[in-house]
Amino acid sequence: MLTHEQLYGNKANPNFEELLRVIKGQIPSKPVLFEFALNDRLLGILSGEARENNTSRIAPFRRLIRAFTNAGYDFTTISAWRTNTLHFVKGDLAEKESRSLNSGNMISDRESFEAYPWPDPELGDYDIYYDLREELPDGMQLIASGNGGLLENVIDLVGFEDLSMMTLLDQALTTEIFDAVGSRLLRFYEIVAPIETVGACIVNDDWGFKNQTMFSPDMLRRWVFPWHRKIVAAIHKSGKKAILHSCGQLKDVMDEVIDDMKYDAKHSFEDQITPIEEAYKLWGKRISIMGGIDMDFLARSTPEAITNRSKLMLEQGLLHGGYALGSGNSIPEYIPDKNYFAMISAINS
Amino acid sequence: MDLARLVELGKIDKNTPHPPALIGQDGVLELTQLAIKKEIKAQIILNEGLMPGMHAIGEKLSRGEVFITDMLIAARAMNVALGQLKPFFLSGEIQAKGTIVLGTVKGDLHDIGKNLVKMIMEGDGWEVKDLGTDVSEEQFVEAVNNSTDAIVGISALLTTTMLHMGSAVQRLRENNPNTKIYIGGAPVSQSFCEEIGADGYFSNPHGLARELRKAPKLLI
Incomplete structure (x- = not known):
């Protein structure tokens, strides 16, 4: 196990209040890290358990919490796919290193829409969020996220190209599908956000390709954004903060993310779209900026270059507030461990 | 209208x-x-x-x-x-402008970008041989062997799968040094294109068709 002491020379002392300061746009009293997900190899290194231990329902979460604690985070992210609280059944999603947005679709018309086994979010077992109270170190809280987002799930259920056609040729059915998914995701967040172990929520929903949003902003405004507005309001109603994780080119809708949906923080940035340094300058005064060290940069740069860039971003965050250091998206298996550690080691300085 | x-x-x-x-x-x-x-x-x-x-x-x-x-x-x-x-x-009353072999690189199942390029190229009068996704170097080579005048378009979504483009370009070069190879996809850049020795990179799906219209002799 790689402990916090081995990484940073001191014992772990998570303090969720520091992350909250960042999310509120304030200057934290220490450098703060943010990450959506760590790959299983890293979880093994950081927890001391090479493989997930399923001997009890708590065991996999204990491993997760230990890994996040040792890595220096003030929180542990916990996704609905881990807690199995809300899951939209998908068709055959063939996967390699990526998967097609056109595969696995189960809904093609009204008949298949009505036959679809819609999940009931009320039936999820939310006890795990309560039971983890005993596992969390003092000062640490959970950040809860959904099992995919609204647009992501609708694309999975219909297929991207078929959904594109449906938005033009059968708008009534399109509306019903978005509402069926959106209402369930809203209920999920209404249930998890008030739980005392949950300090904030990530609403994860990719909206963009490299050059533009996947659907026109008008379509997003019609079918996607109203549900996000409701989800953020539900999270805020519980006194918690809402972090949007959304990949792709979103410049045309960032004002709405901030002013209309009222997200507190934005996560996921790509150098080829808006490098994190530019994103922080563009939007950092209006919404907190999380992570952003580009995935390709993390995968292919030297540890020295990664640490230097990370330090520079941290310095900006400690000068102006509203920034936590992390990757542009997550830490998948293909990011070399030494590069990940080079990034987080920047908080040492 | x-x-x-x-x-x-x-x-x-x-x-x-x-x-x-x-x-x-x-x-x-x-x-x-x-x-x-x-x-x-x-x-x-x-x-x-x-x-x-x-x-x-x-x-x-x-x-x-x-x-x-x-x-x-x-x-x-x-x-x-x-x-x-x-x-x-x-x-034979209508002649295609030429043939393009398209595919998403090995390990990668993403197909939105490739499909867009396919639609645009077909709409521009090209015959498209779509090899689909997760296409091996051998499949690209075989397709070019079957259409020796074809140009090749390779797509990738991820930083990891993008790296397979380099070996695909190399294999195609070994097989037919004159084949023009173009690349695209979210993580791809002009510098990466130069690094692996491809003939061109386009940041949007319409880029290749536009360039071929401007200077077909130069590019094919």
Whole structure:
């Protein structure tokens, strides 16, 4: 196990209040890290358990919490796919290193829409969020996220190209599908956000390709954004903060993310779209900026270059507030461990 | 309304409820059928009737004035018209501009970008051999061996799968040094293109068709 002491020379002392300061746009009293997900190899290194231990329902979460604690985070992210609280059944999603947005679709018309086994979010077992109270170190809280987002799930259920056609040729059915998914995701967040172990929520929903949003902003405004507005309001109603994780080119809708949906923080940035340094300058005064060290940069740069860039971003965050250091998206298996550690080691300085 | 404009707007046929302003009006299907009935040369229907519509929507997509949804429905309208023109392709009355072999690189199942390039190239008068996704170096080589004049387009979504492009380019070069190879995809950049020795990189799906129209002799 790689402990916090081995990484940073001191014992772990998570303090969720520091992350909250960042999310509120304030200057934290220490450098703060943010990450959506760590790959299983890293979880093994950081927890001391090479493989997930399923001997009890708590065991996999204990491993997760230990890994996040040792890595220096003030929180542990916990996704609905881990807690199995809300899951939209998908068709055959063939996967390699990526998967097609056109595969696995189960809904093609009204008949298949009505036959679809819609999940009931009320039936999820939310006890795990309560039971983890005993596992969390003092000062640490959970950040809860959904099992995919609204647009992501609708694309999975219909297929991207078929959904594109449906938005033009059968708008009534399109509306019903978005509402069926959106209402369930809203209920999920209404249930998890008030739980005392949950300090904030990530609403994860990719909206963009490299050059533009996947659907026109008008379509997003019609079918996607109203549900996000409701989800953020539900999270805020519980006194918690809402972090949007959304990949792709979103410049045309960032004002709405901030002013209309009222997200507190934005996560996921790509150098080829808006490098994190530019994103922080563009939007950092209006919404907190999380992570952003580009995935390709993390995968292919030297540890020295990664640490230097990370330090520079941290310095900006400690000068102006509203920034936590992390990757542009997550830490998948293909990011070399030494590069990940080079990034987080920047908080040492 | 002319055929090109109907393609651009994605008005597939009379029954298509899109765009709302043209509900009940003839679409690409009916106008193409009418043009054939009037014995307008198939190559003219294609070159002057249909292709300008795809050019227009492709240009607008590259400028961010329309969205992929608009391109997809325009391509569907174009495909309906190409179905009507199929006998003329088979008889040789219509000649394709050339052949492009397309595929998403090994390990990668992402196909949105590749499919967009396919639609645009078909709409621009090219014969497309779509190898699909998760395409091995051997499959690219075999396809080029079967169409030695073909150009190749390789797509990738991820930083990891992008790296397979380098070996695919190398294998293709070894096999046929004159084959032109173009790359695209979210993580790809001009510098990466130069690094692996590909002939060109385009940041949007319309880029290749546009360049080939500007200087076909130079690029093919």
